[in-house]
Amino acid sequence: MSNRILRKERLSENVYLIRVDAPLIAEERLPGQFVILSVDNDFGERIPLTIADADSAEGSITLIFQVVGKTTKLLSALDVGDSIASLLGPLGAPTHIEKVGHVVCVGGGIGVAPLRPIAEGMKKAGNRITAILGARNAELLILEKEMSEIADELIICTDDGSKGREALVTEPLRELCEREPKPDMAVAIGPPIMMKFCSETTRPYGVRTVVSLNTIMVDGTGMCGGCRVTVGEETKFVCVDGPEFDGHKVDFDNMMARLNSYRLREEADAHDCELDKEIERIKKNVSGT
Amino acid sequence: MSAEHDSFEDLASAARVKLAEIAPRISDLKPKDRMAIPPQAMPAQDPDERRRNISEVALGYTLEQARVEAARCLDCKNKPCVDGCPVGIDIPGFVLSVAEGDLKKASEILKKDTLLPAVCGRVCPQETQCQATCTVGRSLKDPEKAVSIGRLERFVADWERGEGGIEVPEVKGSTGKTVAVVGSGPAGLVVAADLRREGHGVTIFEAFHKPGGVMMYGIPEFRLPKEIVAKEIDTLLGMGVEVKSNFVVGKTRKLMDLMEKDGFDAVFVGTGAGLPRFMNVEGENLVGVFSANEYLTRANLMRAYDKKRAHTPIYDSRKVAVLGGGNVAMDAARTAVRLGAEEVHIVYRRTEKEMPARVEEVAHAKEEGVVFHILENAKRFIGDAEGRVEAIECVRYELGEPDDSGRRRPVEIKGSEFIFDVDTVVVAIGNDSNPLLQQTTPGLACNKWGNIIVDENQKTSIDGVYAGGDIVLGAATVILAMGEGRKAAAAINAYLSRD
Numbered sequence: 001m002s003n004r005i006l007r008k009e010r011l012s013e014n015v016y017l018i019r020v021d022a023p024l025i026a027e028e029r030l031p032g033q034f035v036i037l038s039v040d041n042d043f044g045e046r047i048p049l050t051i052a053d054a055d056s057a058e059g060s061i062t063l064i065f066q067v068v069g070k071t072t073k074l075l076s077a078l079d080v081g082d083s084i085a086s087l088l089g090p091l092g093a094p095t096h097i098e099k100v101g102h103v104v105c106v107g108g109g110i111g112v113a114p115l116r117p118i119a120e121g122m123k124k125a126g127n128r129i130t131a132i133l134g135a136r137n138a139e140l141l142i143l144e145k146e147m148s149e150i151a152d153e154l155i156i157c158t159d160d161g162s163k164g165r166e167a168l169v170t171e172p173l174r175e176l177c178e179r180e181p182k183p184d185m186a187v188a189i190g191p192p193i194m195m196k197f198c199s200e201t202t203r204p205y206g207v208r209t210v211v212s213l214n215t216i217m218v219d220g221t222g223m224c225g226g227c228r229v230t231v232g233e234e235t236k237f238v239c240v241d242g243p244e245f246d247g248h249k250v251d252f253d254n255m256m257a258r259l260n261s262y263r264l265r266e267e268a269d270a271h272d273c274e275l276d277k278e279i280e281r282i283k284k285n286v287s288g289t
Numbered sequence: 290m291s292a293e294h295d296s297f298e299d300l301a302s303a304a305r306v307k308l309a310e311i312a313p314r315i316s317d318l319k320p321k322d323r324m325a326i327p328p329q330a331m332p333a334q335d336p337d338e339r340r341r342n343i344s345e346v347a348l349g350y351t352l353e354q355a356r357v358e359a360a361r362c363l364d365c366k367n368k369p370c371v372d373g374c375p376v377g378i379d380i381p382g383f384v385l386s387v388a389e390g391d392l393k394k395a396s397e398i399l400k401k402d403t404l405l406p407a408v409c410g411r412v413c414p415q416e417t418q419c420q421a422t423c424t425v426g427r428s429l430k431d432p433e434k435a436v437s438i439g440r441l442e443r444f445v446a447d448w449e450r451g452e453g454g455i456e457v458p459e460v461k462g463s464t465g466k467t468v469a470v471v472g473s474g475p476a477g478l479v480v481a482a483d484l485r486r487e488g489h490g491v492t493i494f495e496a497f498h499k500p501g502g503v504m505m506y507g508i509p510e511f512r513l514p515k516e517i518v519a520k521e522i523d524t525l526l527g528m529g530v531e532v533k534s535n536f537v538v539g540k541t542r543k544l545m546d547l548m549e550k551d552g553f554d555a556v557f558v559g560t561g562a563g564l565p566r567f568m569n570v571e572g573e574n575l576v577g578v579f580s581a582n583e584y585l586t587r588a589n590l591m592r593a594y595d596k597k598r599a600h601t602p603i604y605d606s607r608k609v610a611v612l613g614g615g616n617v618a619m620d621a622a623r624t625a626v627r628l629g630a631e632e633v634h635i636v637y638r639r640t641e642k643e644m645p646a647r648v649e650e651v652a653h654a655k656e657e658g659v660v661f662h663i664l665e666n667a668k669r670f671i672g673d674a675e676g677r678v679e680a681i682e683c684v685r686y687e688l689g690e691p692d693d694s695g696r697r698r699p700v701e702i703k704g705s706e707f708i709f710d711v712d713t714v715v716v717a718i719g720n721d722s723n724p725l726l727q728q729t730t731p732g733l734a735c736n737k738w739g740n741i742i743v744d745e746n747q748k749t750s751i752d753g754v755y756a757g758g759d760i761v762l763g764a765a766t767v768i769l770a771m772g773e774g775r776k777a778a779a780a781i782n783a784y785l786s787r788d
Contacts, residue, residue, distance in 0.1 A: 024536075024541050024542060025541065028540070028541065028542070038498060040600070041498050041499070042592070043592060043595070043598045043599045043600055043601075044600050044601075045591065045599075045600035045601045045602075046498075046591070046601070070600050071600060085498070086498040086534070086535045087535060088496065088498075088535045088536070088537060088541070089537075089540065089541065090540060090541070091537070091540055218583055218586050218587065218591065218601075219496065219497065219506075219563075219586065221496050221537055221540075221563070221723065221725055222563065222564055222723050222724070222725055223563040223564065223565070223582050223586070223723060224565070224580060224582045224583035224586055225565045225567070225579075225580040225582065225583055226579070226580075226583045228574055229574070230574050235567065235569075235573065235574060240724075240725060251574075253676065254574055254575075254676060257575075257576050257675060257676030257677070258574065258576055258676075260576070261576045261577070261604065262602040262604070
């Protein structure tokens with residue numbers, strides 16, 4: 001496994017797609033699974049990234065990531081032909097793909113990347129797919145074309161109305177839940193606050209909602225417990241029990257607090273400010289209805 | 290505490306004087322003379338100094354100290370020390386060679402039975418094994434005055450690594466057979482070395498980015514320098530063993546695929562006890578509550594102690610509570626001291642006598658200012674408005690009747706609850722077996738705790754698949770893992786040599 005970067009594409013200002021030579025991972029990987037990578041074996045940090053796609057013929061996997069911290073920043077600086085120092089996977093339990101009927105797939109920002117293979121799997125299993133993609137603005141919207149090929153219906157939302165509806169993803173999600181027959185299932189992947197409010201949106205309608213969590217991890221194999229989350233009454237490890245859980249049972253507030261464990265130490269870069277604003281906006285919106 | 294600290298220079302010069310006195314007749318000393326030789330203390334970094342660095346605490350004997358300490362061995366007839374050693378090292382043989390100053394011979398004797406003397410000399414619980422039954426300690430009615438076998442083992446291994454020069458063991462001609470070793474901890478390394486020596490092709494698979502298992506991620510630099518572990522791995526590479534890191538068997542490749550698709554003739558599973566146990570009490574998922582695995586992995590493998598260079602962050606702590614009384618708890622507490630915590634507390638529900646940690650680690654922790662709270666335990670964790678831990682509710686215990694482990698059972702004293710302010714908690718109450726490999730390997734029989742079931746030859750329920758170390762034993766020690774590895778290697782060799 002050389003972990004060589006075969007292709008690199010900038011999807012939006014801070015979002016990159018890379019295709020990486022990793023034949024064994026490409027062969028074993030199923031939708032919903034992730035890798036742990038590090039860009040430096042001596043002092044690097046190990047971070048989880050969901051596998052966006054894989055090509056077992058070429059022996060490659062596709063990763064889509066947003067530059068949010070040191071490691072992703074460094075990863076974005078690698079070029080075609082460079083190798084990723086460490087790449088471990090596929091990790092986590094794959095998505096449980098089954099035919100349930102009508103599945104609403106909600107993707108926020110970078111969350112559309114892990115959502116795509118799940119939507120594809122669900123479609124292949126015979127489900128009708130409604131996709132809701134959300135982003136702050138049109139420029140930050142990713143994989144719209146790919147999702148439009150999978151989904152029977154595609155709804156775009158942007159915070160500033162630069163594309164599609166000027167709304168949060170929870171709005172069309174609620175409308176779908178209000179319609180009869182209700183969707184049979186929802187899959188929501190995106191920032192924790194979005195997954196939290198998607199889960200809150202579907203809860204009163206009893207629409208089962210699966211979320212995919214992206215927590216702090218070190219080893220990714222169940223050894224450190226850094227990724228633990230409270231699900232119902234139980235503690236679960238995202239790396240081996242997840243990454244997908246019943247959104248109605250996840251303690252998102254605890255999860256978000258844990259994600260911020262090292263925040264005091266990390267430089268408050270521009271992204272963090274924007275994230276804070278986004279959280280505020282969503283909160284305001286939901287509490288206002 | 291540091292007032293009692295003997296300096297390296299004082300210990301070395303005392304030993305020089307003593308050796309000059311006994312050297313001419315060192316091989317002919319009477320038992321009475323040997324018993325009269327004072328036990329040699331281990332030179333260590335000054336506690337105030339070492340609290341601020343991650344360098345090894347125990348500095349190792351000087352040659353003179355080693356020879357004087359070795360001269361204390363009576364070469365008694367029944368050699369209880371050998372029975373106390375899980376791998377049956379010829380202890381009097383190597384110790385007497387040290388006394389005579391023949392370090393090469395001492396090293397050869399050690400290497401016959403142990404692959405990792407530099408590691409075991411440092412981390413073995415000698416006081417409950419070889420040194421527990423030492424005739425010298427018994428005669429002096431103080432087990433702490435037993436011959437310091439572990440320190441001598443370390444001395445010889447360090448000599449070999451330095452002046453002696455490590456010899457890469459000879460490897461027999463290729464048998465054409467290949468073995469996959471899953472996990473690169475102590476058990477896996479022994480299996481790899483033993484089977485490679487027999488001429489089999491060996492590939493080690495390691496999930497982390499660096500091989501060495503618990504010796505890399507768990508045991509801190511100040512107790513086991515990583516350079517020593519790296520040297521041992523280098524020796525294996527020199528023998529032609531292949532190491533594939535970033536490869537998690539069960540996920541990257543299923544165990545059976547290693548045999549069926551990749552053509553390995555046998556597999557050894559030495560994946561260790563890698564599933565941290567938690568207390569299952571309220572507030573355990575608050576920010577600032579860590580498993581010892583996470584805390585130590587960040588500090589050791591990810592080198593978070595190097596705050597300037599490491600990308601991996603580690604929690605900034607002022608007041609740390611470590612729950613547990615084993616070596617891992619001591620390691621976590623002493624790591625917290627080095628990371629700059631103002632106060633570090635060990636909370637243990639039994640008494641110091643029942644602590645599973647090595648006596649030396651407990652002593653070192655105390656010297657470094659770690660505060661011990663015995664007969665106490667956490668009942669729940671209390672968080673602030675932001676979900677960060679700010680206190681523990683503790684409860685006091687007293688010792689009752691002995692339990693299954695033979696230790697007196699701690700019994701909660703009703704109504705003795707109290708609040709203890711902390712900003713960081715490290716849970717170090719043990720590990721269970723990591724189920725990742727078992728889950729993806731149908732037909733691999735495990736017991737109810739998830740440990741792989743093996744027969745007397747370390748063979749599992751699947752033909753050609755063997756297992757050993759903590760994945761079989763539950764959380765144990767480096768030396769027991771090595772012992773199992775040795776047994777497994779012999780069985781695998783026999784299996785591959787059949788017909």
